[in-house]
Amino acid sequence: MPRLMTAPHPLLVALNDAQRAAVSAPLAPTLVLAGAGSGKTRVLTHRAAWLIEEQGVAPQGLLAVTFTNKAASEMRGRIESLLHMPSGALWIGTFHGIAHRLLRRHWRESGLPQHFQILDDDDQQRLVRKLLKEQNLDEQRWVPREVQGFINREKDEGRRPKHLQDRGDPTRRELIRLYDLYQRRCDQLGVVDFAELLLRSYEVIRDQPQLADFYRHRFRHVLVDEFQDTNSVQYDWIKLVCGKSGTPFVVGDDDQSIYRWRGARVENMQHFRRDFGATVFKLEQNYRSTGVILGAANEVIRRNEDRLGKELWTEAAGGEPIRLYAAFNERDEADFVIERIREHARSGRPLAAAAVLYRSNAQSRSFEEALMAARIPYRVYGGLRFFERAEIKDALAYLRLTQNRSDDVSFERVVNLPTRGIGQSTLDRLRETARAGGTSLWNAAQALLPVLPARAATALNGFIGLIDRLASGIGGLELHEQVRRVIEDSGLREHHAKEKDTRGEARVENLDELVNAAEGFTPEVEDELPLLASFLAHATLESGETQAAEGRDCVQLMTLHSAKGLEFPTVFMVGMEEGLFPSERSVFDPEKLPEERRLCYVGITRAMQRLYLSHAESRRIYGRTEYRAPSRFLAELPAALVEEVRPRLSVSRPLYDPSTRHGGPRRHTAGPEVATAVAPARRQAAKGEELPIRLGARVRHPKFGEGVVLRYEGNGDTQQVQVNFENAGQKWLMYAYAKLEAV
DNA sequence: GTGCGACGATTTTAG
DNA sequence: ATCGTCGCAC
Numbered sequence: 001m002p003r004l005m006t007a008p009h010p011l012l013v014a015l016n017d018a019q020r021a022a023v024s025a026p027l028a029p030t031l032v033l034a035g036a037g038s039g040k041t042r043v044l045t046h047r048a049a050w051l052i053e054e055q056g057v058a059p060q061g062l063l064a065v066t067f068t069n070k071a072a073s074e075m076r077g078r079i080e081s082l083l084h085m086p087s088g089a090l091w092i093g094t095f096h097g098i099a100h101r102l103l104r105r106h107w108r109e110s111g112l113p114q115h116f117q118i119l120d121d122d123d124q125q126r127l128v129r130k131l132l133k134e135q136n137l138d139e140q141r142w143v144p145r146e147v148q149g150f151i152n153r154e155k156d157e158g159r160r161p162k163h164l165q166d167r168g169d170p171t172r173r174e175l176i177r178l179y180d181l182y183q184r185r186c187d188q189l190g191v192v193d194f195a196e197l198l199l200r201s202y203e204v205i206r207d208q209p210q211l212a213d214f215y216r217h218r219f220r221h222v223l224v225d226e227f228q229d230t231n232s233v234q235y236d237w238i239k240l241v242c243g244k245s246g247t248p249f250v251v252g253d254d255d256q257s258i259y260r261w262r263g264a265r266v267e268n269m270q271h272f273r274r275d276f277g278a279t280v281f282k283l284e285q286n287y288r289s290t291g292v293i294l295g296a297a298n299e300v301i302r303r304n305e306d307r308l309g310k311e312l313w314t315e316a317a318g319g320e321p322i323r324l325y326a327a328f329n330e331r332d333e334a335d336f337v338i339e340r341i342r343e344h345a346r347s348g349r350p351l352a353a354a355a356v357l358y359r360s361n362a363q364s365r366s367f368e369e370a371l372m373a374a375r376i377p378y379r380v381y382g383g384l385r386f387f388e389r390a391e392i393k394d395a396l397a398y399l400r401l402t403q404n405r406s407d408d409v410s411f412e413r414v415v416n417l418p419t420r421g422i423g424q425s426t427l428d429r430l431r432e433t434a435r436a437g438g439t440s441l442w443n444a445a446q447a448l449l450p451v452l453p454a455r456a457a458t459a460l461n462g463f464i465g466l467i468d469r470l471a472s473g474i475g476g477l478e479l480h481e482q483v484r485r486v487i488e489d490s491g492l493r494e495h496h497a498k499e500k501d502t503r504g505e506a507r508v509e510n511l512d513e514l515v516n517a518a519e520g521f522t523p524e525v526e527d528e529l530p531l532l533a534s535f536l537a538h539a540t541l542e543s544g545e546t547q548a549a550e551g552r553d554c555v556q557l558m559t560l561h562s563a564k565g566l567e568f569p570t571v572f573m574v575g576m577e578e579g580l581f582p583s584e585r586s587v588f589d590p591e592k593l594p595e596e597r598r599l600c601y602v603g604i605t606r607a608m609q610r611l612y613l614s615h616a617e618s619r620r621i622y623g624r625t626e627y628r629a630p631s632r633f634l635a636e637l638p639a640a641l642v643e644e645v646r647p648r649l650s651v652s653r654p655l656y657d658p659s660t661r662h663g664g665p666r667r668h669t670a671g672p673e674v675a676t677a678v679a680p681a682r683r684q685a686a687k688g689e690e691l692p693i694r695l696g697a698r699v700r701h702p703k704f705g706e707g708v709v710l711r712y713e714g715n716g717d718t719q720q721v722q723v724n725f726e727n728a729g730q731k732w733l734m735y736a737y738a739k740l741e742a743v
Numbered sequence: 744g745t746g747c748g749a750c751g752a753t754t755t756t757a758g
Numbered sequence: 759a760t761c762g763t764c765g766c767a768c
Contacts, residue, residue, distance in 0.1 A: 261756090362760095562755090747768105753759105
């Protein structure tokens, strides 16, 4: 039925012009450049609903891809409430979840065993370690973590060992050999790591024309969230699934690309526009922050080059000034934050409306201590998540073995846990026998039983009997009963219960929680796996919350990275110092700086009403006291929007002057129209830790000439100073011997 | 197998 | 400072 021009479709009513244009864009490749807080998810979900309701697209013709499980379930919920119906037929999921689903369906074509297992990061590293040991490679020279990184990076770029050349580099040659060895081993074990899920599902569609046809026909409408975070394989995967006739609709923000180190290719946004001839829509109206906060964010991000270009604006002009605090040390910084949080709470706001954001996890400590002392409840994000905990993975390994005796990864994990007298030499013989016979450890164990020394044979037989008994004992039970029995009968629960320290108690609680998780588990619709198998895959693919959600209202502590996508009325960005933020490794690397700046932009745009920034003049790091200059990002804020908080007397000196830092001209010359936040005054360090010569001061050295003091490290006789000399470059000097003279 | 001291590293992290 | 790993003694 035709609609009147004046009566917009109900789905479009609550949208602004830009959002409406994007949602109702023609059925063609579309790129939505969505700024922070501009209603990105809204556009994505409304587009999905629009396609179904207005364009008559069948729900099963739609594929919506996200990066996190959280985003996927949020999207599902919102689409369902827009459509007023369950969205079971829609494929909504993470890249990995969808890749997993494809591989389960097409395991034959992918060359996988039907019951392939997924390796998480930790499993993968164990496997790499084992391989290195077998190859008699020194772990100092061949760091497992780095070998793992190499393998994953190549996979993220879609490269198999056969695509790689050593270019005459022996290290590289060895890495390629290890990658090849690793992959052969995975194939032999029937296991798939996270990167492999993506790469293999890409390859199977690419190499099987009938699959490519099928999915291209099925998924005409692919929606992608956080497009700036896609890696090469994910991008190729999208290209493949959409084909020439598909109409992908992707949403992203190049200014919030902060995962290059994880394989993300922000260039994919430009490539998408080019490869698909996509129409571009920009969402620039922000509904989250005050004008002041957006002004600061815009001004900071403006200094990055090669942006797609957009500028956030809001109808909510003005707002509280951004408060900047120069703390004496990290304790003073924490005290400052505590005081402001008290203020925040006194005005009746929930604690959860305040977040402390830092660059690295280690920085949480001083705030945790201060919050603890002040008896303010808090929650720290990050760290191990539920299904990643060792005791949970042990229990899952037992469960896996009951399903599949040939699961060598699980076998190795629990064969001697709790300890049952199966030692290194027995295991070595098992591995050797398995390798020689091209069979699993389980089969090797059976074969070796008669020839092993009596003690080892008894122990091993005990393990074999245990697994068999578990397997036959749990058949027919409900999932959570199966889990309970395995935890109980394997001896895991008792093992942790008799541990001395309190950590044992926590482990027992976690094991009990696993039973609860199993009880509450419902498999995905259209998931054809048996329930237990489905639960095991779920555990790896969706590793759960960091901690059981804290019921109490509490202050949020997290890294800037994990704050992406969130918003808080009050935000503290702490540790704004050169070497911390931007990080040590980015400070002098022009390649890495833009990403740090984007991270700063992400941080600023988390704040809705109030933003506090702080840095410390001295800070204990790795047991040493360090003096670092205020972050360059502070100097990039418009002075008019910043108010310096100065609780005590101060001594005048410029906050930060980039022109003196690198000895060269500033890359971004601040024109007269751009005011820069130069603090009018600053405190000197207090007695006892007085700095010999101020940071940023000019000094002369008898040999190196003139330069600028960058920072100090240590105290007393061993105090060192880093100086950027005009002619000699940067040097670390022992202050006591350096004969520096203030100019 | 467990406990202890030495040693080394220490950005960010979803699935 | 602190945490995890490793080798060695019991």
